[in-house]
Amino acid sequence: MTLLQADNLNLSFGGLQVLHDISFSVDDGEIFAIIGPNGAGKTSILNCLGGFYLQDHGTIRLDGQDISSLSPDRRAAMGMARTFQNIALFRGMTVLDNIKLGAHSYLQTGLLAAAFYWGSAHREEMRLRAEIEDKIIDFLEIEHIRKQPVSALAYGLQKRVELARALAMRPRVLLMDEPVAGMNAEETEDMARFILDIQEEWGITIIIIEHDIHMVMDISNRVMVVNFGQEITTGTPESVQSHPEVIKAYLGTKQAVAAGNS
Amino acid sequence: MRIGDFKETYAADEAVFRSTTSRFWLGVLFVLLLIFPFIASDYLLYMANLTGIAIVAAIGLNILTGAAGQISLGHAGFVGIGAYTSAVLTNHLGLPFLICLPLAGLMSAFFGILVGAPSMRMKGLYLCITTLAAQVIFEFIFVHWESVTGGIRGLNVPPPSIFGLKIDGEFGFYWLVLPVIILTATAARNLFRTRVGRAFIAIRDRDISAELMGINLFRYKLYAFASSSFIAGMAGCLWVSHLKTITPEHFPLHESIRYLAMIIVGGLGNILGSIFGAIFMTLIPEVLQTALKFFEQFKPEAMAYLYPLQTVVFGLLIVVFLVFEPHGLAEIWCRIKNYFRLWPFKH
Incomplete structure (x- = not known):
């Protein structure tokens, strides 16, 4: 069953098109990863889902309900929780x-x-x-x-x-922006275990952005790859890994390497 | 010393005064406060009452500026509104003190919400300038709306009455201020044990993630403005009941800044800090003056130079405090408490 659905998300800052017709749907209870090179627009997708950015057009549905134009605090009340790439705790508490x-x-x-x-x-x-x-x-x-x-x-x-803090929000969807960035191997393992437990024991749907490809491939049910604000492919970790466009985005092409050398 | 102090319920762990020791000393302080008016001179009582009014006002400002992080330069204006409201209600309607007190607070809270409304679009220094504008506008109204405020000559009010009893003199007034301080401090402390106070601090620390946590920023900023100016209004009511006269000169911009100084010296976002700060800012100038009077006996000719010096010394004291104790007097208090918690051991 689809819990969260995003259709044709478009976002631009001035002349810069950050997201270009991004569409995806996340099933209830799955771990859905978004990966892509730096500047691909991953965090912008999360910001649109959470309501921090307002997309130019496109719709976001949570459990069938259109939440595209709700304010962040209303979306939070409906069960959208978020952790941040750069820790955003309240330091005075x-x-x-x-x-x-x-x-x-x-x-x-x-x-x-x-x-x-x-x-x-x-x-x-x-x-x-x-x-x-x-x-x-x-x-x-x-x-x-x-x-x-x-x-x-x-x-x-x-x-x-x-x-x-995000769990205390009693979330239905947990948006995690690089939960293990900057962590050592042990801390990463702990975090991966927590994420899996949250999915299994609490039944919370998780959307995760992460650069640690090994962890992403290990824990997620499905992976979406984005580059330059466009979706490249979405599928199981295995199918994504062997997708030629993904290899191109991450490793470049032989021509590009040859051109770089000459 | 408090060792082996274990909690068995969450309620006990979340209490404000958690240990028997701190509750004991609180009791001692309370008894001292009850004995004080019977042994103190009229001058000491007068100073205590002035300090008390400043404490109430400072607690109000600390909610808005210290906890919610919205710098206000209009706090004296809100105190003034409460004072004028109370004066007009007493003079024209003959209302007793206990009714004037909340009404003065409500009137100030109303204007607090008006002044806070631009916080939907503005924050930081820009909002600060809005409160400065409010301060100037309030002062202008106090001076020029003569039919109500009496213009620059101001108003005289009869001494406050409570249950038909006239409260005249410092001794009687002490018994009005003390309960109001205790009530305001308790209410303010309670605020920070619930989601409302947590939301205030979240807005101060990181407003963007506060919104993503489900806090309606605009509503909670208005809550902060309303509760802060409500307390300021009550302080104004106390003020006018104490001095029994009121003119626009009592609520200038520099009074607003003095309130800011109180909470900064005392400790931002800390109820105890408001109390320490208000005591410091009210009593230190008096202490300095008394010290000068003492010196005058020995060297009267030096006084021409020394009198202006007390302002310099006062300013210097504040600077020294901010350099060595940026978190205010409350932080010093915290360290002393921590030291005695394990006393006579070090760890």
Whole structure:
């Protein structure tokens, strides 16, 4: 069953066409990877899905519902969660508060109830804390750092906290922008394991952008390759790897090499 | 010393004062605050009341500027609106203090939302200039809307009454300020234990990712403006009840900047910081003056040079603080607490 569908996404900044008729559909519960060389438009696709960029034309449907023109906060409330390539945690807060912030859109407490606190706001906060502790902190193995300010954490841990924050949003679709960039082999393995567990145990659909081709080919169900804002091919990891256009985009052609040498 | 202090419930872990030790010292502070007016002189009580009003106003500004990151140069204007509202309500309708207090807050909050509305399109320095414009406009209205504000001559108000009881003098007023401080500080602290306060800090730290986390930026910026100016309005009501007179000169731009200085010296985004900052900015000039008076006994002829010097010393103190303690007095307090947490051990 299709959960997320993008049709003919076009995006340009001034005269620069960043996305050119990008169309794809993501099934419920799959891991869908988007790969391509630098500047191919991968992050722009995620930004369109999340609502940070507004495409020039084209439609995005989540579960059959047209979300093309909704604001980012509305899309977040509908279950679109996002992690960032350059960590975008809130540096002034502790790990726990950062994760709690992910739950923002399904909490109810208003301004007055918050100022009064005792009563409904307190009950809601305690429920939230228990849920985060049981499900997320335990799952991602970050018990030891929950009270620390995020700015004091190592890079790999910060990425993990960012994943925790996205999970607290109770997402249906998780958009991950280079989750293992800059990580060592061990941290990469941990992250790959978390991503697979999130798919299997939580049933969350994951769209992932990553340059670590080995990890992408290992964990994703389907892969879309983009270059210069255009889709080259979409298919299983095996079929994508042997696609001549993909090899051309990544390795170049014999002619180009010959031309470079002469 | 607090060792072996384990929590068994999430509620206990999320409490503001988590250990028995800190609750004990809070109790001691409370008792001292209750005893203070009975032993203090009228001058000390007057200073305490002034400080109290500044604390309330500074807590308000710290929500908007310290936590939500929207720099405001119009805070004195909002205090002024609360003060004038309260003065007019008392003079024309004879309303008692306890009704004036929230109404003054609501009026300020209304103008706070108006001033905050441009935050939909502007941020940072541009929004700061909008609040500067608001400050100038408020001052203009205070001076020129003579039929209501009394122009530059201002208004006189009777002493506040509460349950038919006239509160006159510093001793009585102390009992009005103290509960208002406790209530505002508690409410402000509570705000930051829930999603509202977290949203404020998220907007300050990274507004783009805050929006992608599902926070409606515009709504929460307006919340910040509204709650901050509501508290400012209450501070204004306290102000006019204390001085019993009000003129536009009480709420100039440099008063707004003084509030900013309070929260920066005290600690941005920190309720305790607002309290420390307000105390520092109100009491240090007085302390310096007292010190000068003391010196005057020995060398009266040097005073012509020394009197202007106290402003310089005051400014220097602020600069020194910012250089050595950029996170404010609250950070020093934090370090002291951490030291005593494991005392007498080091680790």
